[in-house]
Amino acid sequence: xxxxxxxxxxxxxxxxxxxxxxxxxxxxxxxxxxxxxxxxxxxxxxxxxxxxxxxxxxxxxxxxxxxxxxxxxxxxxxxxxxxxxxxxxxxxxxxxxxxxxxxxxxxxxxxxxxxxxxxxxxxxxxxxxxxxxxxxxxxxxxxxxxxxxxxxxxxxxxxxxxxxxxxxxxxxxxxxxxxxxxxxxxxxxxxxxxxxxxxxxxxxxxxxxxxxxxxxxxxxxxxxxxxxxxxxxxxxxxxxxxxxxxxxxxxxxxxxxxxxxxxxxxxxxxxxxxxxxxxxxxxxxxxxxxxxxxxxxxxxxxxxxxxxx
Amino acid sequence: xxxxxxxxxxxxxxxxxxxxxxxxxxxxxxxxxxxxxxxxxxxxxxxxxxxxxxxxxxxxxxxxxxxxxxxxxxxxxxxxxxxxxxxxxxxxxxxxxxxxxxxxxxxxxxxxxxxxxxxxxxxxxxxxxxxxxxxxxxxxxxxxxxxxxxxxxxxxxxxxxxxxxxxxxxxxxxxxxxxxxxxxxxxxxxxxxxxxxxxxxxxxxxxxxxxxxxxxxxxxxxxxxxxxxxxxxxxxxxxxxxxxxxxxxxxxxxxxxxxxxxxxxxxxxxxxxxxxxxxxxxxxxxxxxxxxxxxxxxxxxxxxxxxxxxxxxxxxxxxxxxxxxxxxxxxxxxxxxxxxxxxxxxxxxxxxxxxxxxxxxxxxxxxxxxxxxxxxxx
Ligand SMILES: Cc1ncc(C[n+]2csc(CCOP(=O)(O)OP(=O)(O)O)c2C)c(N)n1
Ligand SMILES: [Mg+2]
Numbered sequence: 001x002x003x004x005x006x007x008x009x010x011x012x013x014x015x016x017x018x019x020x021x022x023x024x025x026x027x028x029x030x031x032x033x034x035x036x037x038x039x040x041x042x043x044x045x046x047x048x049x050x051x052x053x054x055x056x057x058x059x060x061x062x063x064x065x066x067x068x069x070x071x072x073x074x075x076x077x078x079x080x081x082x083x084x085x086x087x088x089x090x091x092x093x094x095x096x097x098x099x100x101x102x103x104x105x106x107x108x109x110x111x112x113x114x115x116x117x118x119x120x121x122x123x124x125x126x127x128x129x130x131x132x133x134x135x136x137x138x139x140x141x142x143x144x145x146x147x148x149x150x151x152x153x154x155x156x157x158x159x160x161x162x163x164x165x166x167x168x169x170x171x172x173x174x175x176x177x178x179x180x181x182x183x184x185x186x187x188x189x190x191x192x193x194x195x196x197x198x199x200x201x202x203x204x205x206x207x208x209x210x211x212x213x214x215x216x217x218x219x220x221x222x223x224x225x226x227x228x229x230x231x232x233x234x235x236x237x238x239x240x241x242x243x244x245x246x247x248x249x250x251x252x253x254x255x256x257x258x259x260x261x262x263x264x265x266x267x268x269x270x271x272x273x274x275x276x277x278x279x280x281x282x283x284x285x286x287x288x289x290x291x292x293x294x295x296x297x298x299x300x301x302x303x304x305x306x307x308x309x
Numbered sequence: 310x311x312x313x314x315x316x317x318x319x320x321x322x323x324x325x326x327x328x329x330x331x332x333x334x335x336x337x338x339x340x341x342x343x344x345x346x347x348x349x350x351x352x353x354x355x356x357x358x359x360x361x362x363x364x365x366x367x368x369x370x371x372x373x374x375x376x377x378x379x380x381x382x383x384x385x386x387x388x389x390x391x392x393x394x395x396x397x398x399x400x401x402x403x404x405x406x407x408x409x410x411x412x413x414x415x416x417x418x419x420x421x422x423x424x425x426x427x428x429x430x431x432x433x434x435x436x437x438x439x440x441x442x443x444x445x446x447x448x449x450x451x452x453x454x455x456x457x458x459x460x461x462x463x464x465x466x467x468x469x470x471x472x473x474x475x476x477x478x479x480x481x482x483x484x485x486x487x488x489x490x491x492x493x494x495x496x497x498x499x500x501x502x503x504x505x506x507x508x509x510x511x512x513x514x515x516x517x518x519x520x521x522x523x524x525x526x527x528x529x530x531x532x533x534x535x536x537x538x539x540x541x542x543x544x545x546x547x548x549x550x551x552x553x554x555x556x557x558x559x560x561x562x563x564x565x566x567x568x569x570x571x572x573x574x575x576x577x578x579x580x581x582x583x584x585x586x587x588x589x590x591x592x593x594x595x596x597x598x599x600x601x602x603x604x605x606x607x608x609x610x611x612x613x614x615x616x617x618x619x620x621x622x623x624x625x626x627x628x629x630x631x632x633x634x635x636x637x638x639x640x641x642x643x644x645x646x647x648x649x650x651x652x653x654x655x656x657x658x659x660x661x662x663x664x665x666x667x668x669x670x671x672x673x674x675x676x677x678x679x680x681x682x683x684x685x686x687x
Contacts, residue, residue, distance in 0.1 A: 059406065093439030102438045109405060110438055114429050120395045121430070124402020124410075131358065131384065132407050151425075154395025161390070307440035308474050309500050309577075 010052065010209040011267060011274055014044040016282050017068045018268055020077065023286050024067075024084070025245040032294070033084045035097030040068035042207075042239035042262060046171050047072040049212025050139065050234075053220045054107070059125050059138045061118040062111035064099035065171075069141060070111075075103035077285060081293035089296040093303060115176075116142055116149035119168070123155045126164035130227065137223045139167045145176030147189050156196045159229040167223055168193070170233040172206075177242045178253040193231040206236030207266045237262040337517045339510040342484035343373035346491035347411070351381045354409060357495065359386045360400055361413030361449075370413050371451070371511050393419055397426035397448075401434065404444045409495060416462045417450035417505060431501040432475030443499040447491070452546070452598060453508045455642065460634035465599035467545070468608070470503050471576040477502045477529060478576040480598075482549035484515035486532075486573065493528035507547040507598065531579040533586070537566035539660045540592040543583055543609050545572050548596040548628070548647075555652045558671050565660050575605055580612050584620075587613055591622035592659050596652060601629035623662065626655045649673055 021039045028037070040047065047068035054060070054073070062069045070080060075091060083090030084098055091103055099113040109125065112118045122140025129136040146152055147170060159166050170189060174181050194200045201219060205211050212234060219230055239259060241248040249256040263269045337345070350357045359374060365388045369375030378386035389396045393414070400410035414420045420427065427448070434444045453462040471478040477500060481487045487506075494502050534549060535556055544552040549571045556567035568586050572578045587593050593613060597605040606627035613625065628647040636642055650670045657666040 061402070091439070092437065092441065095439050096437055100437050102441055104441050110434065110442065112430065114425060117398065117425060117430055120398025120426070121402035121405065123395075124399035124404070125406035126402070127358075127399060128403040128406035128408045131403075132356075134406075136406075138402075138406075151392075151394045151398060154390065154392035155398065157390055158392065158395060158399055307436045309435075309477060 004210075006213070007210055008274070010045075010048050010213055011271065012278050012282075013048040013072060014209055015268055015275060015278050016285075017044040017047065017071050019279065019282050020071065020080075020286060021067060023290065025240075027290070028245040033098075034086060035084055035099070036064075036243045037067075037084075037098045037245060038063075038065040038243050039238075039240045039245070040065055042266070043171060043173060043236045044068050044072075044268070045207050045209035045212055046234050046236050049209045050141075050169060050216045052213040053217040054137065054139070056106050057134070058136055058220075059107045059109045059122070060141060061109050061122040061125070061139070062101070062141050063115070063118065063143060063146070064111060064113040065143070066101050066108075066111040066141075067098070070101040070103060070108055073103065073108040074106035075101065075108050077289040078292040079103075081289045082296050085293040085296070086298060087293055087296035088299040088303065089292070093307075094299045095303075095307075116146035116151050118142070119146065119152055119155045120158075122166050122168075123159045123164055126159065126166035126229070127162065130162070130164055135224060137165055137167065137220055139169050141169045141171060143176065144170060144172040144174065144181050144189065145179075145184065146170075147192070148176075148184060156193065156198070156229075156231075160196045160198050163228045165223050165227045166229045167219060168229065168231045170231070171236060172233050173236050173238040175238060175242070175254070178251070180254075189233055190231075193233075196231075198229045198231055200231040201233070203232065203234045205265070206234045207262060209267070239263075334516045335519050336514050337484045337488075338512060338514050339481075339484050339487065339506075340372045340512065342487040342515075342517070343491075343506065343511075344375065344377075346487055346495075347374055347377060348380075349492055350409075350411065350495045351377060351385060354495065356407060356409045357385070357411060358403065358408050359411045359413070360389050360396055361387075362389055362391060362415060364388060364413055370415060370449075371508065373449075373511075374413070393422035394426050397423040398430070400446050400448075401426060401431050401444055404446045405434070405442055409445050409447075411447045411449065411495075414448070414450045417452050417466050418461050418464050420448070420450050420466070427470070427476070427501070427503070428473050432473045435500060436475060444501050445499045446501050447494060448501065448503045449506060450503060451506050451508050454547075454646070455509065457637040458635065459637040463635040465505065465546070465597075465630075467505050467575050467599060468604035471605075471608075475500070476576060477574065478505070479503070479529065479574050480505045480507075480546040480572070482510075482544075482546050482571050482573065483517075485517045486571070488517060488523075489526050490528040490573075493525060498528065505546060505598075509547055510550075513550075529574040529577050531573050531582050532571045533568070533582060534571050535567065535569040537568035537590070539565045539567065539590055540594060540656055541568045541570065541583070541586040541590045542594045542596060542656070543570045543572055544596040545575060545605055546598045548598055551647075551649055551652055552596055554649055554671075555656060558649075558653055559656060559668070562669050563657070565656065567656060572605065572609075575608075578609075580616070583609065583612065584616050588617060588620040591620060593621065594626045594628065594652070594655060594659065596628040596647065599629055600632060601627045602632060604629065623659055626659055628652060628655065
């Protein structure tokens with residue numbers, strides 16, 4: 001299994017995202033990155049698995065926790081670091097920071113810091129795809145907390161009503177900031193979604209990028225052919241604090257034991273040899289990206305009022 | 310009643326309610342102008358989609374979308390669930406992927422449920438991503454008035470939106486204004502536009518210039534609708550009509566000539582036009598459809614105060630709604646909105662410098678009485 005080409009490719013991509021975020025952790029105390037960072041460490045397999053069979057023309061709408069999806073969808077690493085550094089060469093010319101990454105050239109259609117707010121955008125993009133006769137599949141990515149927002153309900157209803165080619169992808173890490181899902185939700189996410197009358201899928205092994213990729217491959221294929229919406233919940237686990245570069249197991253709202261359970265299943269933690277094999281090439285790429293970011297200019301004063309209307 | 314709108318450029322004769330005036334002008338109601346622009350947009354652009362609650366029913370947003378769903382299909386003129394935020398998000402996503410959505414709110418008040426999508430997303434999508442996306446869309450909001458519209462069906466929320474960088478906010482004050490604005494915006498502007506349509510104007514007939522003689526004008530900016538020497542009236546939406554009526558009354562009973570400016574695009578008015586006029590007349594009245602506090606009235610005063618306060622011969626006068634939610638009892642509603650009498654009196658006091666100026670005031674008190682065709686139920 002771990003020798004298969006698919007495993008190695010996905011491993012490489014997941015590791016790349018983790019090493020990028022670990023570099024952010026290293027750099028963060030230097031205060032050159034002046035942006036809140038919501039790290040995906042622990043959740044990389046969701047992004048790489050979900051994006052593997054998406055085409056560049058397929059669209060993904062994300063949340064503020066989007067480094068992983070940005071990279072998995074094919075966004076430029078140099079432009080991402082430049083964006084974190086507030087440089088004009090960043091993917092949004094230094095106006096987005098970490099929370100609003102976008103790479104329209106590869107179908108990463110933006111990320112919003114307002115919980116649940118991009119879910120209807122995915123539905124609307126799917127409406128356009130249907131009307132214009134494109135074969136696009138659109139993915140709306142959101143957390144478990146986002147399912148508590150009214151607009152999530154509004155979006156599900158409209159997508160089902162008009163049979164739109166959209167995948168609702170719930171990245172369930174069991175937490176919204178420091179609150180457990182149990183303390184927030186009186187419903188079961190899957191049962192609730194199912195009641196709208198669309199097919200629902202559950203992937204419990206959100207650390208297993210091959211499993212995620214295989215299931216997502218079928219789901220993407222299904223949506224591409226049927227042009228109808230589906231719902232997918234992928235269980236995962238956030239290793240770091242909600243926002244920022246640190247760990248927070250000492251804060252008492254969750255236990256390190258649950259982390260250990262996830263880590264024991266996490267291929268990036270388990271296959272040290274493979275990590276060592278891939279690490280040098282990835283680190284070289286990261287070094288270059290950071291160098292590009294650091295040596296790029298800041299936006300000039302004219303940028304302030306550019307692109308307002 | 311027939312309103313003579315001085316701004317002119319285009320019309321489709323066919324939609325002009327069958328009415329024809331003398332050569333060079335035609336007559337078209339505000340409703341028919343709206344309907345014509347909606348039809349025109351659907352016909353000329355495959356990408357246009359109209360989304361709103363009831364856009365496909367027999368009333369068709371007060372007649373502005375009637376029959377379009379039958380003609381262009383329910384997938385292009387789409388009735389929506391009762392989901393203001395979600396549908397605004399859907400419109401944004403559709404705009405990001407190649408469509409031009411036109412969204413309707415049968416009352417502007419209901420757009421408050423979509424504030425997150427309008428302000429946090431649509432207004433910022435271009436800037437926040439460094440200019441990499443455009444969100445071309447038109448959101449039509451109807452301002453209700455009279456027949457007991459009350460606190461939640463009458464709000465004129467232009468300043469809320471005009472406050473936000475990234476949104477263009479227009480307030481068409483005539484059929485011509487709609488014909489000049491909507492097609493140009495839909496054809497050429499790539500960002501979100503919010504339009505406040507005044508319900509009281511839907512039934513009014515306006516002179517418009519025929520399609521053949523149309524000229525393209527900037528869909529944003531402001532318009533000089535009446536030249537004058539003694540005082541400048543800067544007005545929005547239906548208050549432009551009131552300003553014209555006040556100006557005509559004063560011209561009849563006195564030597565006072567009012568210059569009237571239709572601010573039109575409240576998010577980016579033509580301030581040079583406003584300043585040029587105020588510098589000429591030295592007197593300014595601002596008449597807006599909404600509350601004066603922190604609104605259009607306040608903003609016009611800010612700009613004059615910043616640019617050239619010394620040009621004023623007298624303090625500025627502002628007219629707007631009274632600082633309360635809108636009441637429903639007719640007697641209270643009449644006090645709540647400014648009327649023609651107040652406007653004429655304010656102008657006369659300002660120009661003569663005397664409280665007892667002795668000029669006759671018009672009889673009509675309530676604008677809703679004047680625009681008589683506007684009667685419930687609706
Ligand atoms: C509308 C809104 N409410 C609250 C917040 C503050 N907030 C930021 S992230 C977050 C938690 C969201 O949890 P979830 O959707 O599960 O995503 P996760 O962070 O776990 O990936 C909250 C409440 C916000 N950004 N937007
Ligand atoms: Mg969560």
